[in-house]
Amino acid sequence: MADWTVIRTYALPLGAAILAGFVVWTLMLWLFRRTQGRDYRRARIVRVVSLPLAFFLPLLFLEMALGATPLDGKALQVMQRLLHVGVVACLTWLLVRAVAAGERAILRNHPIEMADNLAARRVQTQTRVLSRVLMGVIVLFGVATVLLAFPQARQVGKTLLASAGIVGLVAGIAARPVFGNLIAGLQIALTQPIRLDDVVIVEGEWGRIEEIGSSYVVVRIWDERRMVVPLSWFIENPFQNWTQRSADLLGTAFLWLDYRTPVAAVRAELERICRESPLWDGRVCVTQVTETSEHAIQVRLLVSARNSGDAFDLRCIVREHMIDFLMREHPAALPRLRAEMVDPAGVPQPARGGGPADIRSPGAEDGAPG
The missing domain is CATH 3.30.70.100 (Alpha-Beta Plaits)
Structure with a gap:
């Protein structure tokens, strides 16, 4: 005979969490599909948050339900850690999508497809660079939060801290290009030596700034080639910017x-x-x-x-x-070459043709001898 006390203790909280999660998952997916193709502000916000929430809320309900059950020991820890990883991943996904949506909104309100687009290019450059830096920070914190949930990862952290001298030196040297480009990206976003669609001369090539990423800049050369340049190059090297103040x-x-x-x-x-x-x-x-x-x-x-x-x-x-x-x-x-003919005795002779209009050396228009 079934033990209703055990069933009630485990089945009620887990069943309620699963049912609530299924309802929320269905509702969020319905909202996401319903707002597809719609371009007003509320629909865009719903599209951004509905998809991550469709997975975040059911996992959160399950994690809360597990805490309400009398489970203990290793099985509970494993399940809680797995759910914790899923919750953190969904939350990170939501924050990244929110940053990307904010970036798109700012870019949409400041188009550069116009003659006088200096202010718009300034805003777009700052928005693109800062949003990518913020996305990187969000992902970094998400990964760190997941790793801290595992005791093995915390132990690795303690070991690294214990030998921070050598490890820190090696890591600093290895990560110098990464952090150099990150700092250069912040400098470019704030001081703006270059902006999107700026006309620049880089390494002797004429082109326009097509893309500013988190670690590199893409310059579209006039003949449709693309030059990929590290962000730090624009901080450390001189270059020409023909549209720094105006396009004139x-x-x-x-x-x-x-x-x-x-x-x-x-x-x-x-x-x-x-x-x-x-x-x-x-x-x-x-x-x-x-x-x-x-x-x-x-x-x-x-x-x-x-x-x-x-x-x-x-x-x-x-x-x-x-x-x-x-x-x-x-x-x-038109330019021409004049010459005076001299005989072997050193006496100047008039040019052949005798007329004053004949002022060119014979064959001068043919260029240098082959």
Whole structure:
């Protein structure tokens, strides 16, 4: 005959916990499926918390029910530790999902798909880096909490502390890159030498900051390559950031021209090119003679644009149009090589052709001898 006292002592608390856990599990999964595809705030919050709670609450009910039973000894300890590991894992999962949801909400409210996105890029960079650091800390504490539930792990900790001198030195050396990148990530999040979508020159390569992780930065090179750089590199090495304060940029195009170049005409043509180009932002359009040599003059065409991409395209347009203009309107302005012919006696001779217009050395346009 069944002992109802034993059944009541064990079956009632465990049965109630299992029944409550099943009801909660079913309800949470139903809420999760119901809010799928919905994009308002309450639905997003429910999606974040419902899935971890569907496992966290039943395990918590079972752990409480075991404490209400007269079980003792090794069997109770094993069951309680297993349930403790499950509860801590679910709680860690919930906190990580909450941090990720907060990150997505902040990124959603600060989009960078706009012309003037400096403030948005600053917020996105801080949010991404700090959220990843916080997730790492949550996982670390979760693992530590699980390990502390086992006496063997605590004993290992005591042993390590007893030999902290050598072990600490070895661990410090081994973990230096990890902690260096962690500290560098915090520095980048707070001081922001780089932000998402910044235009940078890294190791001589032009690119944009595509991703800032917990230990590395991905730079998207202009030809679609990806350069992966440790976070600490940006703290320890100099690099160029073309969008640190704003995206506005000056671009230069250099031309080597003849001394007979009408600089006023070149200046007027540059102003016309800038006015007709939608890439010019209206700030700077300057023509200057910046260098002279025994053969030619160097003319700098300085223009401004809203960002580095527009500046590069505008420089190319200025070069193409200016060369076309000089070839059509002022061919004498193109650079040429002048030479004076001398006979063996050292007496200068006029260049062949006899006319004053023939000022080029024969074959100069063919380049250097092959």
